[in-house]
Amino acid sequence: MPDRAAPGQRFAGGRHAGSLVPLFSIPSRHSWGSGEIPDLVTFARWLELAGLDFVQLLPLNEMQDGQSSPYSALSAMAVDPIFIAVDHIPEWSAVAGVLSGDDRRAIDRARVAGRVDYDVIRAVKTRAFRAAFDHFAATHLNRGDDTDYAFAAFCDRERWWLHEYALFRALHDENQRRHWRDWDAGVRDRDPSALAAARARLGHEVGYYSYLQWIADVQWQAARAAAAPVGVFGDFPFMVSGHSADVWARQHEFDLEASVGTPPDAFSATGQDWGLPPYRWDVVEAGGFQWLRDRTRRFAALYDAFRIDHLIGFFRTYVRKPGHPPGFWPAAEDQQRAMGERLLSVFASDRATPFAEDLGTVPDYLRVSLAARGIPGMKVLRWERDWHRDGHPFLEPSGYAEASVATTGTHDTETLAEWWDAAEPDERRALLALQALRSAQLAADEPFSDRVRDALLAVLFGAGSRLVIVPLQDLFGWRDRINVPAVVDDVNWTWRLPMPVEDLSTAPGSVARARGLADLAQRSRRKGF
Numbered sequence: 001m002p003d004r005a006a007p008g009q010r011f012a013g014g015r016h017a018g019s020l021v022p023l024f025s026i027p028s029r030h031s032w033g034s035g036e037i038p039d040l041v042t043f044a045r046w047l048e049l050a051g052l053d054f055v056q057l058l059p060l061n062e063m064q065d066g067q068s069s070p071y072s073a074l075s076a077m078a079v080d081p082i083f084i085a086v087d088h089i090p091e092w093s094a095v096a097g098v099l100s101g102d103d104r105r106a107i108d109r110a111r112v113a114g115r116v117d118y119d120v121i122r123a124v125k126t127r128a129f130r131a132a133f134d135h136f137a138a139t140h141l142n143r144g145d146d147t148d149y150a151f152a153a154f155c156d157r158e159r160w161w162l163h164e165y166a167l168f169r170a171l172h173d174e175n176q177r178r179h180w181r182d183w184d185a186g187v188r189d190r191d192p193s194a195l196a197a198a199r200a201r202l203g204h205e206v207g208y209y210s211y212l213q214w215i216a217d218v219q220w221q222a223a224r225a226a227a228a229p230v231g232v233f234g235d236f237p238f239m240v241s242g243h244s245a246d247v248w249a250r251q252h253e254f255d256l257e258a259s260v261g262t263p264p265d266a267f268s269a270t271g272q273d274w275g276l277p278p279y280r281w282d283v284v285e286a287g288g289f290q291w292l293r294d295r296t297r298r299f300a301a302l303y304d305a306f307r308i309d310h311l312i313g314f315f316r317t318y319v320r321k322p323g324h325p326p327g328f329w330p331a332a333e334d335q336q337r338a339m340g341e342r343l344l345s346v347f348a349s350d351r352a353t354p355f356a357e358d359l360g361t362v363p364d365y366l367r368v369s370l371a372a373r374g375i376p377g378m379k380v381l382r383w384e385r386d387w388h389r390d391g392h393p394f395l396e397p398s399g400y401a402e403a404s405v406a407t408t409g410t411h412d413t414e415t416l417a418e419w420w421d422a423a424e425p426d427e428r429r430a431l432l433a434l435q436a437l438r439s440a441q442l443a444a445d446e447p448f449s450d451r452v453r454d455a456l457l458a459v460l461f462g463a464g465s466r467l468v469i470v471p472l473q474d475l476f477g478w479r480d481r482i483n484v485p486a487v488v489d490d491v492n493w494t495w496r497l498p499m500p501v502e503d504l505s506t507a508p509g510s511v512a513r514a515r516g517l518a519d520l521a522q523r524s525r526r527k528g529f
Contacts, residue, residue: 017053017524018055020056021043024083024493027500031111032086033111033113033117034110037223040055041223043501043504046510049511049514050513051526052230052521052527054230058070061073069492071309073240074243075165076240077295082122084125084212084215086128103127117494154214154217167202173205232302234306235306257322259277260319261318263361299352306353306355307356311358314340314344316328355405359410376403377404379407379465385430397459398464400463400465401464402466404463404464404466404467415481417479442455453477476510480495
């Protein structure tokens, strides 16, 4: 059995392998159309069967109204209530009759739909949540019983972020979900008397949103404990939405007239504009990077390890501002490196193990800074080549640095199957020249198959990297995408398993796949083997 070291510490050393999957993608038969917090436990049992010892999730932050991207969040701290399992709420059994026949039929359809239907799930769950909270408020709130005490203790412990978040959510509803910059001046500008009046006026709503976060926390901590020894990794987004509790509460730390994006790159010939307000780094630094320290503290409480999204943005942020040419801030390389290295120290200061998304066009100093601190960066098999030599030969994965994360791709890339089938013959031949692939005797014109999949995964698992993370689709050889960057449609962020998550551990095909992966993990000395 793997050791049961303190959270995060087990993944700071040794060789480990896990799978990347969004929580929304792994619903069970009992879920309401999307993966829910307790479904992590069921998925963890299949990972154990497969010889894998962690799951990497996408962000769980509460999404914007009408959005499905977990990178567009109302809060950097709050868990999206859509992941709460209604059937696990203690008050639910007393109020389940609140749902109409239409509600129940809508959830039945969402359960068998091919993709996650966020609007339907969120609407019905909201009715269920409100009924459960009303019952809680009538029977426990301020009654001095054990349940009331537990809720009060949670609110006190998490006050450092929950206090502002719950009021923001209540004001968001009161203002018909308009951007906070369109609210009345008192609450918009955070006048203390206006905030106190709002908190008194909206006390029930503030309690409701605090209650949801309490329920999410109870379910999360129970699921994380039950998932052991499988660890749970998180994803630390670079930014949050301008309409978020965090930006509203810390307006002076963001440039509200500008937006963050990227320069032209492989994903976009014109660059990207994310529409998110950039940090005012001089103000943030003068405050000791407190909000980023708070976020790190929150992630360390939720996860065993976490991926720092878009790490280069913490060294230099690509800013677009009306009347100014787009460019990096800070502009000078020595200032970029100094700021980024200070932030790396912040991220590595708590109990969870950080690793970094350092992909794309990044300056050389970024990976030097990571290596100096032993923070793993990403090694995507298809991109790890010697770009300075003729033919751009692939680098042998066995030579990847121990402090790195080897992977077949990310939630933003095409799947392994799609990449193989679209790769030019010269690219395939260059890959097949790897010493580790020669014994597989693959042909450059061979279509993607289980044989190709297993050969490529064997090379990856044999990498020198401490961590291997493989998107669930690539473990099976599926072709379904999570996200196509710079595309807004009804398909991105909606993929779900082709079967209920509990069937992974019983269906012959997925059981056989698990056994093959367990053998691979053992041969490559991962998961403590």
